[in-house]
Amino acid sequence: MGHLWRVLCERAGTAGSMVTALGVAAGLIAVATACGSSGGVRVNLDERADLPTVQATGESGAFSPSSNPLRIAITGLLSPTETLSGYGGFLTYLEQRLGRPVKLVQRGSYAELNALIQARQVDMALVCPLPYVQGQRTFGMELVAAVVSQGAAAHYSYLVVAADSDITSLGQLRGKTFAFSDPNSHSGWLAPAYQLALQGEAPDTFFARHVFTYHHSESLRAVANRLVDGAAVDSLIYDYLTVTDPELMGRTRVIARWGPYPSPPFVVHPDLDPAVKERLRRILLTMGQDPQGQQVLGNLHMEGFAAVADGAYELIRSMEDRVRAPTSVSR
Numbered sequence: 313m314g315h316l317w318r319v320l321c322e323r324a325g326t327a328g329s330m331v332t333a334l335g336v337a338a339g340l341i342a343v344a345t346a347c348g349s350s351g352g353v354r355v356n357l358d359e360r361a362d363l364p365t366v367q368a369t370g371e372s373g374a375f376s377p378s379s380n381p382l383r384i385a386i387t388g389l390l391s392p393t394e395t396l397s398g399y400g401g402f403l404t405y406l407e408q409r410l411g412r413p414v415k416l417v418q419r420g421s422y423a424e425l426n427a428l429i430q431a432r433q434v435d436m437a438l439v440c441p442l443p444y445v446q447g448q449r450t451f452g453m454e455l456v457a458a459v460v461s462q463g464a465a466a467h468y469s470y471l472v473v474a475a476d477s478d479i480t481s482l483g484q485l486r487g488k489t490f491a492f493s494d495p496n497s498h499s500g501w502l503a504p505a506y507q508l509a510l511q512g513e514a515p516d517t518f519f520a521r522h523v524f525t526y527h528h529s530e531s532l533r534a535v536a537n538r539l540v541d542g543a544a545v546d547s548l549i550y551d552y553l554t555v556t557d558p559e560l561m562g563r564t565r566v567i568a569r570w571g572p573y574p575s576p577p578f579v580v581h582p583d584l585d586p587a588v589k590e591r592l593r594r595i596l597l598t599m600g601q602d603p604q605g606q607q608v609l610g611n612l613h614m615e616g617f618a619a620v621a622d623g624a625y626e627l628i629r630s631m632e633d634r635v636r637a638p639t640s641v642s643r
Contacts, residue, residue: 381413382406382588385437387425401608409595420526422496429453429581436580436592440546441628442498444579448622452582456589457596457617458575458624461548465618468547468571469503472535475565479541482507482568488541490515490522491531497546498628500528503570504544506631529553536563548576552613574624578617593619 384406386399399416407414417434419425422443428434430451438459439447447453458465473479479488482504492515493500508518515522523540525531531543532553547569554561578596580589599605600616609616 381415382410383415383417383433383435385417385419385425385428385434387419387422387437387439399612401611405599405605405608406595410591422494426450426453426496429579432581432583434581435584435588436578438576438578440494440496440498440500440576441574441625442502442632443496444577445625445628445632446496447579448625453579454582454584454589455620455622456578456580456593458577458620459548459614460575460600460616460618461551461614463615464572465575465620465624466572467499467575468569468573469499470545470547470550470566471504471542471568471570472532472545472550472564472566473542474535474538475563477541477565480567485542486518487520489539490519491534491540491543492522492524493528493531493543493545494526495524497528498573499546499571500531500544502628502631502635503573505635507570509635509637532560532564536560546576547571548614555613573627574620575618577620 384403403414403416417428419428422440425434425437425439426443426447429437429447430453436456444453444455459467461467471482473485479485490504492504495501505515508514523534525534525543528545528549531540531545532550534540535543550561550566578592580592596617597619600609605616
């Protein structure tokens with residue numbers, strides 16, 4: 313069985329005041345894991361939304377500034393510090409449009425985040441496609457809108473090695489070390505595990521050792537710093553860091569691209585107030601049509617958000633089934 317290290321980070325903060333607390337725990341454990349992926353939705357940004365204009369703070373119908381904070385979580389994509397920096401403008405924009413405080417909640421894993429949403433301790437979250445599928449199956453987690461990049465509500469899983477590595481394919485990573493992001497990540501675990509399952513392989517026997525970093529950006533650092541031989545990461549994060557941290561990304565190289573799969577979606581608990589749910593959806597879907605929203609999206613290297621149906625994630629379910637199914641592992 314391959315060895316696995318688990319690194320877990322946790323951070324909580326409040327948008328605007330940026331009051332944060334950071335806790336970090338690291339440990340060495342041995343476990344067995346596996347996961348898979350899904351199809352993308354093309355989007356025409358010029359025709360994407362036909363909704364009433366969202367009112368800003370202070371306009372008629374806006375929430376009272378004294379309202380309870382909207383608790384929003386963004387996990388598994390960037391490190392806690394990078395998330396606060398990258399998504400600060402987005403959270404402020406959301407506060408202004410809602411007319412109520414927005415509190416950022418960060419947790420170390422998708423499993424923890426799904427548990428918080430199920431317990432109604434988080435109101436809305438940006439999650440990976442696989443955690444959405446799991447949350448929808450467990451407690452009816454609902455879609456609000458999905459990220460749009462390069463004209464589509466889609467993303468890819470990138471297989472990445474060091475820039476000076478002589479490895480050019482997944483097959484050449486047999487017996488090497490590998491970084492996954494999260495045991496429930498789609499692009500950071502399910503997609504590569506699915507590729508292995510198609511070959512009758514599994515991560516525990518294919519790799520000599522694998523590690524969960526719990527952030528795509530940390531997987532990339534592990535590759536760039538030669539701590540592991542390869543990693544699977546979300547294309548949205550890879551492309552974002554290529555602009556924001558070119559020195560880091562210059563030490564990595566993409567050798568395979570799997571997809572397209574449906575984008576990471578914003579999700580809510582099914583029992584969230586329908587009026588709040590609809591307001592959030594309108595804000596996201598019209599964000600790309602608002603000059604201020606366009607600026608915020610530009611800083612995140614996104615084009616906007618699109619409505620997406622549950623059926624778009626059906627391929628994720630089939631890939632998960634394939635990876636979870638017993639297989640005869642070839643050597």
